[in-house]
Amino acid sequence: MKKLISLILAVMLLYAVVPAIAEAVPAHVLVVYFSHAGENYNVGVIEEGNTAKMGRIIAEQMNADVFELVPVVPYPQDYDSCLDVATREQQKDARPEYEGEIENWDQYDTVFIGYPIWWGKIPNIVYTFMEAYDFTGKTVVPFNTHEGSGQAHSQRDIEGKLTSAAVLKGLAVRGSKTQNDTEGTGADVANWLKGIGLAE
Numbered sequence: 007m008k009k010l011i012s013l014i015l016a017v018m019l020l021y022a023v024v025p026a027i028a029e030a031v032p033a034h035v036l037v038v039y040f041s042h043a044g045e046n047y048n049v050g051v052i053e054e055g056n057t058a059k060m061g062r063i064i065a066e067q068m069n070a071d072v073f074e075l076v077p078v079v080p081y082p083q084d085y086d087s088c089l090d091v092a093t094r095e096q097q098k099d100a101r102p103e104y105e106g107e108i109e110n111w112d113q114y115d116t117v118f119i120g121y122p123i124w125w126g127k128i129p130n131i132v133y134t135f136m137e138a139y140d141f142t143g144k145t146v147v148p149f150n151t152h153e154g155s156g157q158a159h160s161q162r163d164i165e166g167k168l169t170s171a172a173v174l175k176g177l178a179v180r181g182s183k184t185q186n187d188t189e190g191t192g193a194d195v196a197n198w199l200k201g202i203g204l205a206e
């Protein structure tokens with residue numbers, strides 16, 4: 007009887023301690039993204055941006071922390087006005103500010119960077135982020151949404167910008183697919199993560 011009670015107590019202790027240990031281990035993967043909700047090409051007015059949806063899927067599959075680049079000055083909800091603002095930012099090579107900062111940057115060894123393609127390029131606010139942190143020794147993984155341009159030049163632009171990091175092959179998915187087909191996007195992400203050696 008004593009043995010049985012000891013066994014039950016041991017099992018109860020194990021159940022109490024294991025989750026505490028799991029919670030104490032900090033995530034080493036971070037998903038950072040910029041995404042624009044509101045009116046967008048091919049999807050109408052959306053509550054959650056396409057890249058945000060893709061970022062959430064990646065974070066779930068990688069058990070990662072998430073940091074969204076939320077602009078201090080919001081972009082217009084209206085699509086045409088947003089096109090104009092993006093054009094001006096690119097012409098001026100602007101560095102728009104975003105809210106907050108990433109805590110415990112050093113704990114992350116792998117950083118996913120997500121963005122929509124804007125006029126064939128990475129939105130300027132993502133450059134604000136890339137210039138704010140030291141990427142030495144990190145593994146960087148680009149991902150993006152688009153409506154026809156694929157990755158455009160963004161893979162090479164990130165490789166050229168973050169020369170102290172190892173940049174893995176990114177994934178581009180159509181924004182309308184990430185918005186309307188969560189399962190299909192999830193499968194694309196899973197295959198890609200396997201292909202670049204980040205999942206089994």
Ligand SMILES: Cc1cc2nc3c(=O)[nH]c(=O)nc-3n(C[C@H](O)[C@H](O)[C@H](O)COP(=O)(O)O)c2cc1C
Nearest residue numbers: 041042055056057122123125126151153154155181
């Ligand atoms: C300012 C702006 C410029 C865009 N330029 C392009 C482009 O050059 N090529 C492309 O394929 N899609 C372009 N798009 C479409 C977006 O890349 C696409 O809708 C993306 O999924 C939006 O993601 P988000 O909802 O995360 O912001 C553009 C959209 C905006 C708002």
